[in-house]
Amino acid sequence: MARENKNPLAMGESEPTAKINLVTEGLVTSAQDEQDSRESHGWERSLLTRLIKFLGNPAIRIELWDGYGEEGTADTPLIGTVRIKTRSAFNHIITNAMLGFGDEYCAGRVEIDGDLVDVLTECFSQISSGFGFFGIMEKMMTRRPRINSLLGSRENIQHHYDIDNNFYSLWLDHEMQYTCAYFAADDYTLEDAQLAKMDHICRKLQLRAGDRVIEAGCGWGGLARHMALYYGAKVTAYNISGEQIRFARERAQREGYQDRVEYVEDDYRNIKGEFDVFVSVGMLEHVGKGSYGILGKTIDAHLAPEGRCLIHAIGRNEPRLMNSWIEKRIFPGAYPPSLGEMMEIFEVGKFSVLDVENLRLHYARTLEHWLYRYNRSEHTVVSMFDDVFLRAWRLYLSGSIAAFLSGNLQLFQVVFARVRDNSIPWTREHVYPSD
Amino acid sequence: MARENKNPLAMGESEPTAKINLVTEGLVTSAQDEQDSRESHGWERSLLTRLIKFLGNPAIRIELWDGYGEEGTADTPLIGTVRIKTRSAFNHIITNAMLGFGDEYCAGRVEIDGDLVDVLTECFSQISSGFGFFGIMEKMMTRRPRINSLLGSRENIQHHYDIDNNFYSLWLDHEMQYTCAYFAADDYTLEDAQLAKMDHICRKLQLRAGDRVIEAGCGWGGLARHMALYYGAKVTAYNISGEQIRFARERAQREGYQDRVEYVEDDYRNIKGEFDVFVSVGMLEHVGKGSYGILGKTIDAHLAPEGRCLIHAIGRNEPRLMNSWIEKRIFPGAYPPSLGEMMEIFEVGKFSVLDVENLRLHYARTLEHWLYRYNRSEHTVVSMFDDVFLRAWRLYLSGSIAAFLSGNLQLFQVVFARVRDNSIPWTREHVYPSD
Secondary structure, eight states: OHHHHHOGGGTTTSOHHHHHTGGGTTSOOHHHHHHOOOOOOHHHHHHHHHHHHHTTSOSEEEEOTTSOEEEOOOSSOOOEEEEEOSHHHHHHHHHSHHHHHHHHHHTTSEEEESOHHHHHHHHHHHOOSSOHHHHHHHHHHSOOOOOOOHHHHHHHHHHHHTSOHHHHHTTSOTTOOOSOOOOOSTTOOHHHHHHHHHHHHHHHTTOOTTOEEEEESOTTSHHHHHHHHHHOOEEEEEESOHHHHHHHHHHHHHHTOTTTEEEEESOGGGOOSOEEEEEEESOHHHHOGGGHHHHHHHHHHHEEEEEEEEEEEEEBSSOOOOOHHIIIIIOTTOOOOBHHHHHHHHHHHTEEEEEEEEOHHHHHHHHHHHHHHHHHTHHHHHHHSOHHHHHHHHHHHHHHHHHHHTTSSEEEEEEEEETTOTTSOSOSGGGSOOO | OHHHHHOGGGTTTSOHHHHHTGGGTTSOOHHHHHHOOOOOOHHHHHHHHHHHHHTTSOSEEEEOTTSOEEEOOOSSOOOEEEEEOSHHHHHHHHHSHHHHHHHHHHTTSEEEESOHHHHHHHHHHHOOSSOHHHHHHHHHHSOOOOOOOHHHHHHHHHHHHTSOHHHHHTTSOTTOOOSOOOOOSTTOOHHHHHHHHHHHHHHHTTOOTTOEEEEESOTTSHHHHHHHHHHOOEEEEEESOHHHHHHHHHHHHHHTOTTTEEEEESOGGGOOSOEEEEEEESOHHHHOGGGHHHHHHHHHHHEEEEEEEEEEEEEBSSOOOOOHHIIIIIOTTOOOOBHHHHHHHHHHHTEEEEEEEEOHHHHHHHHHHHHHHHHHTHHHHHHHSOHHHHHHHHHHHHHHHHHHHTTSSEEEEEEEEETTOTTSOSOSGGGSOOO
8 A cells, every 4th residue: 555655754664644743752642632622821822922923923813722812913914824723733833833833734733724825925924033932942943954975865865756756747747847947928837837947947058969968866857858859968867766767767768769868876976977068957955065065076077178057956045944844754855055055066166157047936836836736636645645645745835835935945047167168158148039 | 747646556645666666675675686687596496486386387488587487387389478577576476476476567577478468367277276385375465355444445445446537538438337348249349338238237127217226336427327318217326436426427417417316425335215226336346245244234224125136246256365466556455255255245135136147258358448448548548647557557457357267257247136025027038138
C-alpha cells in the first residue's frame, strides 16, 4: 500500500501521523486532549493576545477550543478565522509557532474558516521580524537545515522528489516543470508559461546549436529536453533523485533523443569535462549555505573561457532561516539564500554577475495553478496517501503562494560569466525579440 | 591664475607637484636622483623580477633607468614597455606599487612606450590577487577611504567635481553626463549613448508624467532635466558640488524649466518629503561602505508605497579596496562596492531587488570616447592646469578603461522596490519596446 512507503512526511521510517506528532511529545497527548473541554485560562488568553501581536495584528481572528477568540487590530475587514480546536494544539503553536501550526493543521486540530491562501498571505504580510516573546521563541526553534554532504543531499532530495511521479503529474504541467513559470503575457496557461520559462532561460543564455550544456539538478528532465530538441544543444543533466532520472531517461528513450541528452544520476559536485553553458533551475535551494563556494569552484573548473551561466532559484531579500515546518516536513536541507549570500558562488568562482531578474509574482501565479490542480485531484491524493498528506501539501502550496505574494520569498534568475570574458552581450535585447 | 586654485591634485592647499610627491618623502630626493646614474644593483633587479611576477607576468617589458629590463613570460607579443627613469621612482613603486606608479607617471619619471590603455589593460588582466611580497605590500599601503561624514563628503566631492566646469565640457557630451553611457547600438555616438542611458533608466523606472522624483547626486543636472522635459516628471535633484548645482540652475533658468526641476545643494541624507521615484546615477561610489544602511533607510523613509527606485553605480565582483592612487589623487573617499556589499542598502531599507544589469563594457566604451576628446584637448588642459594634471587625468581615464575591460570594475544598474509592493512589473518588456 502506498501510504507506508510513499508518504514523504514519514521520512521512510514509520507511519506518518506518528511522525507528525514527533515534536509534540511531552505535551498533552491526543487522548487526554479530547477529554479536555475546560474553558481557556486567563494566561492562555493573554498568550493568544501576544500571538496576535507577534503576527503583526493581521485581519484574522484566532479562536480557541472553547470559542474564546481575538483578532488583530487591522482596519481591513476580517479575512478569516483560525480555529485552534484543542488545548494541546494551542500549546504546540505557543511553543513553536510555525512548526506547531503546520503539524496541527495537518492533523486537523487547526481549521481555517476562509481562504487558506488569503489567511496565510495576511499573516505573512503583517508578521513582525522577530521581537518579543514569539519572535525569540521562533528563532530558537527554527531549525538549521541539515548538512548537505553528498550522502545527506541524496537523503534530503529523495525525501521530496522520490515521491511517486504520478503524484506530481496530478498537478504539474505536461513538461513536469516543478519550478517557477514565466507568464510573459496575461492570458498564458500554466503550459504556456512553463514553455516560456524555458525559452526565457535559453534566450538569456544565448543558447546555440552544438553548445555543450551542463544542467545541475534537472528535475524530470524537461529543460534538458527543450534545450536539445529546440536549440540543438548537447545536454548533460545531473540529478540525485533516482525517480526523476528514471522518468527522464525513459522519456528520452521513448521519444528518441537519448543521444542528445545524457541524464546522469549524480551530484553536481561530480560534474566532469568542459562545457559552454551551465544552467541550474531550482537546485540552489537544496545546495545549502555552506556549499555555495564549492558550487562556484565546480562551475569555474569546467566552464569554457566564454561560457555562459544561469542560476534560477528561490531566494530572500535578507538572510533568514527556513520556515521550520517546511524544512522539517516538506524540504529537509532546503535553504533559500539571500541575493547577498548567493554572491559567494560568484565571488569564489571569479565570475561577473551580468543580469539578475526577480520573478517573485510569477512563482505566486505558478503555485496558484498548481494548487488549483492539486485541489481538483483531492480524492486521488487521499487514495494515494492519506488525509494528513493531503492537508500537508495543501498547506505547503498555499503557504508558498503567501510567501511569494507577501515578498517573504523571491525568485532570482542570475546570469553570470567569467570575469575576463568580453564576449558577453552588450544589451539584453536578445531576451526580448521584437517579433 | 587657474593652476593654484583649480588643480584638484593640490587638494586646495599648496602647489600640485609638491603634493604629488607627498608620499615620497624620506626617499631619495629629486635633486639627488638626477645625479644618480649608477647601474641598477643585483637586489634591485631581483625586485624587478618579483614586480613582474606580482603583475602576473604580463606581455609588458619594464625597464630601469640604466636600460636593464625584464618582461613577463606571456606567450602573446609584447604590448609595450614601462620605462622607470630614475632610481627614486623605482623605490617609490616598490614601496607602493599603485600610488607610486601613478605619481611617478604624473611626474614624468615613468614613461610608457606603446598604448597606455593597452599596457594598463594587460597588467590589470594578469595581476594576481595579492599573494607574495608585492601583494602584501599593496594591501598594507592601500588606503582605506576617508570617512564620508556630511562635512567629509562635501570636501571629497568638491575635490573632484568643483574643478572648472569648462574642463569637463572639453571631453564630456553635450548633456555633461559624467557616468556610463548606454550604447544600445553599435553605431551610437557618445551623445546618442548618453541620451540612450537616460531613456534606459527612465524606462526601467516606468517614469510617468507627474511622478515626483528624487535624484541623489545629480551631477550637472542632465538626467533631472531629461526626466522633466521628456517624461513630465517633477524632479528634486540633490548634489553637494556647488559648481555643478550652479551650472544646473543656470541652465534650467535659461531654458525655462526651473519650475519642474529643483536643484538642491544638499546631501542625500537631508532629503525631505514623499516621492514616487528614487534615482541615483554615479553617487553610490562616493557614499562609502559605512553609509549604505543610512542610504537604504533614507529611501525607505520617503518613498511612496508603490515607489520605484534605481541605483546606477560602479561596483566590483568582490570586496576590494580602491586603487590607492585613484583614491588619493582623483576620487578621495570613493569606494566601488561589490554587489554583495550593496545589498546592505536593500536589506536595511526592506527592499526587493527586481533587476540588476551589468554595463561594464559600456563604461569602457564611454571612457574611450572621453579619453579621445580629452587627448584632443591636450593643449587646453595644459593651459588651464599644467602638465602633471594633464598626465594625471590621462592616467585616470586610461586606467579606468583598463579596469572595466579587464573586469576589475563593473557597472551595476539595480532596480528595486518595497518588499510588499505587488504593483511591480511582471516582465522587462517595457525596457525593450519593439518600435
